[in-house]
Amino acid sequence: MALHVIVGKGPVGTTTAELLAARGHRVRVLSRSGGTSTDTVEHRRVDAADAEALTEAATGAAALYNAVNPAYHRWVTDWPPVASALLTAAERTGAVLVTMSNLYGYGRPTGPMTPESPLAATDTKGQVRVAMWHEALAAHEAGRVRMTEARAADFVGPQVPPAQSHLVRQLATLRRGRRAWVVGDPDVARSWSYLPDVAATLAVLGTDERAPGRAWHVPSSPPRSQRQALADLAGAMGVPPVPVSGIPWPVLSAVGVFSPMMREVVDVRHQFDQEYVLDATATTETFGLTATPWPQVVAATAGAPVASRV
Template structure:
């Protein structure tokens, strides 16, 4: 058993820490507030404080970056935190596992694979690309061992209120009300199940075959919002839900008053055309498959 430092205790960090604790590892959870699951050593720290993070990660086997600042703060918040993570990984010798995403690819045609260039021109998404590029350069220089594991939009037990299949979707579905959608109902989209995210991060941290390159988390075949709603309704024994889309001009106007809604323009391309993640490489290399869709959807409903 080893020492695992999980930085961040949101929808991913909580699942990850709980799984590591269940496996018998020593788990340290680092957040600004000092929160975290039972069984973990909980540490309150500013992630951007390099000296503090180096202190916390002393003797660690794996360091997980599961932090997720608000989108509108990426340009200011990510650079100092990224530098702190690299410094801590180098000082401790811990394998540095980055929780990544698909934003740096930018708009693409066809399924996304790990060999695509990080070509997004969006300044916020360039920050994420630079984080991986800097970590990979440090890996190649022999300073750290690192990998980045990327997923699509999350769903499942414990999903945040920002999840498109979470608090924006489930209450209306359960109540038999019309579901209001931000995006079109019939465009295929990849959804990554939160317990599968945690499992992929654990695999990436312990298997040296994962280090020195990015991976896509095991993710099931894409589904439209309508397909997700229909399958969930069937699991509940109810008729297919009705869905309506909020007009884009209305959302743009609302974005003038809400930073989060204002950020939707940066990711709109992901939902008005098929957005498909290909996780074949991870699945074949490590022998890990995504949780069957109906099992994942039922667990989401039960939660």
């Protein structure tokens, strides 16, 4: 089977590596810290911003996956050199570049977001993602690389650390029966992308010749508000629902004076004060991928070991 090289060993990179290996592919994971290789997944220590090292590690690969996850407040400084190095490595090796992305580039939505929705972001992080997309697409259209991109909503699933999921971080709160304080309006509908569905989408984009040249949305369950999703999780955990309240934006802004992470959250307030829903119809119609049913997502997420994630 083909060699697939994944850059980044966070939840997305690890889950995708496991899936590709289970399908019989050779898998190599690159990260700054390296890792312990197994019979099915090789780990190498490589800086994602080092084009030469990436090229050497990806030589002979059918696909090169960008599953890098810079610190939230460092996107402006950390993403450009990484994106450039990955493009260079893809061009030099001929591997299709599969980038894991999100919905930030669309800015404030006016309805369900599709891959054809305008990339109208005005916030800093959204503009970073838009610039990355345009640079990669231009290289593709010039015939220098083959590229594609998966865009997902907020992550959910037992594989996701609390810091990377608005739902997983509340599991301990639900278990204790305390009020859940959430970012934004707890009653607006939101899409949630189950991490195994994210990995399944990436794996298809790296192996199907119909994928390059455009972006694809990860099939996700019908939207649920944060209040509804937390009630669902509580039910799956066998505990009563808890009160759910939105943290006032002035409080978040005040915390942001001291917390770079919280400043970035306030900067994308538009993602939390109205419906934030993706449409993955094109992905389903083209590749036959569908979202894992929400009850299964909830059951799996609720079964995450709470004690080890707080």
